[in-house]
Amino acid sequence: MKNITTIAVLIMALGATLFVTDKSVAQNDASRANMDNLVRGNAVITSPIRSMGVAGTPHFNDSWLMTDVTLSNGQVLENVPAKYNSYIDALEIINRADTLQLSNVLVRGFEMTMFGGDRIEFRNRVGTSGDIDQNSYLQVLYGGEQAGVYKRHVKVVREARSSGTGYGVTERSASVEPRETLLFKDEHGELHNVRLRQRNILRLFGDHSSDIRDYARSENLDFRSEADFVKMVQYYESLL
8 A cells, every 4th residue: 555645745745846847938028137137136936836646736826827916116027927826825937947936025916817818816915814924915806995805815735545444445645725715804904704694794894784784685685695795895985
């Protein structure tokens, strides 16, 4: 019977170095020059990813997607091939023949073009919460001036397991699995976990809960729907 890989080994494996030689992805001269400047400024380190015997991917997107990266100083790197590694909460880019990890301290956010043309935006340092690190990328579902809706994407390693007895023992490889958390940002900049239930949602809106309830009824909104919750937050912001 094969040795079962322990969770400690898996985590170390996911922290190993990946060297990518995909030369098919083209970059314009401006993007290359910008990234070369970042490398010279020690803003980039080699990406720590290698999947050894682990099913699944540590990435939010498993393909290189064209991405606009906004740095903390306001500089924008346009059309950079990138992946978001949601296991270690880091943005990885291709620079020439290397895969590089950008320091999240220096990245304000990024916007990826998905296959089919949809754009997905992630923002760093969105708000304050005891459960979320200050440097943490959150997907923007609605980013208003006083309120917002965000989603946190996390990958976790599920340890390998064996089942059965005797010759019927079956080994299942360890896997990387996604976890999502829906978040509401209030007018004070604080982030709150969202449970898509009417009672929990109305509690988020405080003194405006009755206004939101009436609005949801008039618009026939479903409190179990993520998209409808976004509409409620947009209406809530109009009341502030």
